[in-house]
Amino acid sequence: MAYAKLPRKGYEGVVLAAPVTIAYRRYSTQSAHGWIGRALRGLVEAAGITRQDIDGFSVSSFTLFPDTAIGLTQHFGLSPRWLDHIPMGGASGVLGLRRAARAVQAGDASIVACVAGDTNYVDSFRKSLSSFSRFAQDAVYPYGSGGPNASFALIASNYMRTYGAERADFGKLAVAQRANALKTPHALMKKPLSLDDYLAARMIADPIALFDCVMPCAGAEAFLVMHEETAKSLNLPYVHLLGAIERHNAHADDPIQHRGGWTVDIDELYAQAGIRPDQLSFVQTYDDYPVISLMQLEDLGLCKKGEAKDFVRANSFTFDGTCPHNTSGGQLSVGQAGCAGGYLGMVEAIRQLTDSALGGQVKDARYGIVSGFGMITYDRGLASAAAILGRA
Amino acid sequence: MVEPLLPPKRKNPLKRTRLPVSPPDIRSRQSHLLTAAAAEGRFGMPGCLECGAVHYPARDACPNCLSSRIGLIACSDRGTLAEATAVEVSNNVYFRERSPWRVGLVTLDAGPGVVAHLHADCVVRGRVKLAWTLDRSGNAVAFATPETPSANMEDDRQIREMTLDPKHRRVLITDGRTALGQAVAKALSAAGAAIVFVGIADPWKPFAGQDRLAAIAGVQIMPLDITDTESVRELADEIGGRVDIVVNTAEHIRPGGLLDRNGVNLAREELDSGYLGLLRLAQAFGPAMKFRGADGVNSACAWVNVFSIYAQMPWPAYGAYSAAQAAMLGASMSLRGELRSGGVRVVHIFTGPTEDEWFQPLPPPKVAHGQIANAVVDALRRGIEEAWVGDVAQDFRERLQQNAKALEREVGQ
Structure with missing residues (x-):
């Protein structure tokens, strides 16, 4: 009809x-x-x-x-x-x-x-893995019980093979986030992280190594x-909601996930917000694994599909550098407190746009994008969402 | 290529035996479509009985047309290994003890992507063959092997966790006096069993095929009368800690329904060697096997019971015998439930009338004992739980599935 x-x-x-x-x-x-x-x-x-x-x-x-x-x-x-x-x-x-x-x-x-x-x-983490979803219970957990680490290992491996990204590219984001986190009082990770540390970390599920994983908390x-x-x-400081999208179970025919639902609606998001990606002052991605952040940098329009590795190599991602990213340290360095992990970027974005960051403050932040991703019930994250916030 | 599996070193009795733990064993009811397929070694995918579209994991409504008529649909078992990983850190004790554990995502030619256990010779972007197999929890899992079989394929350490391969294992055959018992001994020896204990009641009484049986490599004749509780206990005391596979070949076939027999003595004998025989064996050997379900290369792994098809639907002309077989089948299904947590699988072999003197008046086709023996080895190698041997049994099974009431009327006609 x-x-x-x-x-x-x-x-x-x-x-x-x-x-x-x-x-x-x-x-x-x-x-x-x-x-x-x-x-x-x-x-x-x-x-x-x-x-x-x-x-x-x-x-x-x-x-x-x-x-x-x-x-x-x-x-x-x-x-x-x-x-x-x-x-x-x-x-x-x-x-x-x-x-x-x-x-x-x-x-x-x-x-x-x-x-x-x-x-x-x-x-509770172990218990939640086995009963996270029916598909996980039936068709993922009985296969090595590696949890999301194993599922994202397959996605990361395919992403690397397809687009030529390397572990060092993932590591660069993890290292920059750790630098951001060192300024954030409540971040669970307190030690500096070098690229060498990242690369030398023990393997959890190849190519996912220790510092690719968030710490459940x-x-x-x-x-x-x-x-x-x-x-x-x-009399409250506030930020404007300029635009927001969500899309679930997109690209179901992709044999392995290499893009999320953002790609379907991203143009409408920027149109609704009335800005272009190059006007963003910072990006808060959902960083359950660095590879997913690379995927978001592409799907949110900061670079073209497959070119996130070049984008990563060309930027610094610290709060005081170029393309400030996960400015509080993200889940990788602050911790993943269940569903609060899906709120971390939003709360941080409000702080950045009201000049009240608990850690590193991005200078003159005007617009920020917050991305959400989640619910890997079988072989891929089903939920994609993003919002653009603007300074009042 | 997988290195050929070497015989295990002699076990140090002072060392602690690793206890069996189960891989995750909770499944949705719908996903047991695949357990049913795995139990018989069939392949297929969950799919829509209206539009024919296959999907995975098993759903309760078709993602193509939303019909709720979902069943197993036959389709190609070939596909491509899209990606693979090795889980080094697992949240489950079973996998922790066996890490790294290799898994991958297989894109089936039929469409769906399936997370699967991987044989060591599967390569990323290479062709694979997928099978539903039972894991040590007794539930179906997808297992991918290379499309072109590789050398020593069955010795892969992950595949050995799924199969019940008799290679390097020690088997007990419960009755070596019969042609069936002797055929099974020969087949298991040929399949690489390290020791084939063969039970013989009253060993001083000579029997046909005695010399040939004793000459089979690895065969050790043991005194065993399964109608005698003491005899069963004594043997278990002696070898119970070294039996990895039991093959119960006991048979006691006598014609006669309920009405044309006088009294219950014959029926009691049938129950004694069938149902009660199984009970005695289970009580004597079961606990040790359940304890040894994760005991290395020659862990306890399987209990095989050979049944007549008339255990499933009685043949009135052999009515009392059929009833004894049904009682034994019921007990065996309970045994399956009890041994499952120890990683020991109970295998049911169903056969039509055999080339046996007690079936002498029956017309062909009949099942040769060698055929049953091969079916036992095949079931162990593939790790299946149920096998129907020969044309009569296959036909019987189909009729039973289609219309049990019709089969009830047809049996013996």
């Missing part, structure tokens, strides 16, 4: 404020509820509001079981008129933002608390979404 696709509406008037990070820990005895609760308190304190002012609540977590967002309303004494639960890993930040933004625009909620938090018990990230007028009334 033929039908007309309605044009995308813009995100005029929608702003993000009150970036909150609850400092990560490698392991925690506290449940996800505790981490999310602390993030909520952080939001309330940062914005100078009460918990009753939060009338929209969006939660992302993998470790809330048996609860979902609704149980948390009673748990935290919230009575929102808009509620969402987005357990979509690395895409959680952008996805939560997109939905919250529309709720604010429609008047369904005035102040939406977007929170991602996960705990990490000593055995406990933590929480949060921000508020509201109308610009609300933020002004509250």
Whole structure:
């Protein structure tokens, strides 16, 4: 049946404020509820509001079981008129933002608390791997039980073979992120990392070696979404949402993933935001593995497909260098706190655009792109998303 | 190329035996479509019974037309190895103990991409043949081998984890008096078994084929009467820690239904050598085998029971015998469940009437004992759980699957 696709509406008037990070820990005895609760308190304190002012609540977590967002309303004494639960890993930040933004625009909620938090018990990572998805349980985990490391080894290996990228290219991003992280107080990785360290690290699943892998940990990230007028009334520093896209299970016929869903919608994203890629002051990619960051640099339009290796060789990626990238250190150096990993870039971008970075501050940052990627339920990451934020 | 597997060194009895742990064993119900295929060594992919499109992993609705009629669809088992990796750090104890473990993504000619265990000779971007095989948890896994067979292929250390290959293993055959037992001994010796223990009840009584049996390489005649609990225990005390494969060839065939027999003595004998015989063997040998499921090159790995097809659907003319076979089959399926956690697989071989004096009046085709013996070796080498030997058994199986009620009426006609 033929039908007309309605044009995308813009995100005029929608702003993000009150970036909150609850400092990560490698392991925690506290449940996800505790981490999310602390993030909520952080939001309330940062914005100078009460918990009753939060009338929209969006939660992302993998470790809330048996609860979902609704149980948390009673748990935290919230009575929102808009509620969402987005357990979509690395895409959680952008996805939560997109939905919250529309709720604010429609008047369904005035102040939406977007929170991602996960705990990490000593055995919870291993347990979550075997039951991450039905396809993983049936068709991935019984094959060596390497978890995402093994799955991304296949993707990385194919990417290297196809486009000629080398481990040193991946290493350059990891090393730059570590340099950024050394300025970030809550980053779990405190030691400097050299390219030699990176290259000499022990192999986990060829070609994925130790410093290609994130460290699972406990933590929480949060921000508020509201109308610009609300933020002004509250006297809060804020950033504009200029554009946002998501696309799931794209390119299903590619035998191995070498691109994500961004490629389908990226032109519309820049059109919606009214900027070009070369106007970006920084890039926050979802760095569960450096190879995925290379893929994003291409698919987000910073360079052509297959040319990320040249782009990597031509830039420095530190917060004070060219193409500042994952300026807090990213998950590779800060840690991967479950779904909070999908929020890390968003919260960092809000800080960079309000000159309130906890670590290295990008000078005169005007526009930033935040990319989300996640949910490798079988052989590829299914969710791709991106948002462009602008200085107020 | 895989180096030929050497016989294991003599075990140091002071060293701790590595306990069997299972690879991940939780699967969705739909993915057991593949377990059913692997159990019989068949290939196919989950697919749509309406539009015919195949997919993977197994789904509950077709991603092409959203039909919920999903089944196993026969298709080519060939493909290309798109990428490979070796998992050095695993989250599962089974794989940790066996790292690095090689896996890859196979793009099947039929379309879907399948994450698979890899034979060492599979090369990236090279052609492979994919099979569904049972892993040590008893669930189906995809295993890729080179499209063109390579030397010593069966000795690959990852493939040995899936198969039950008798090479270098020690086998117990429960009844060497019968032509079947002797044929199985010969076949397993030829297949590289290190020792073939052959049980003989009342060894002082001579029997046909005795000299030929004793002359088979690796054969050791042992006293064993499976109708005698003490006899079974005694043998287990002596060799129970060295038996890697049991092949239960016990048979006790007598004609007669329920009505044309007087009393239950004959039925009791049938149960004693069939159902109760299995029970005695299981209790005596089962626990040690379950304990030794990960004990190196010659780990305990398989328990083979040979059944008549009439275990599945009785033939009234041999009604009491059929019932005893059915009882044994039921017990054997439980044994399968109990041994699974030890990585020991229970194999069922179903055969039609054999060239046996007790089936003398029956018309051909009948199954030769050598055929059954070859089926036992083939099942062990391929690691399958169920085999139907000969044309009569194959035909019986098809009829059973299509319409069990029709088969009930047809048996013996």
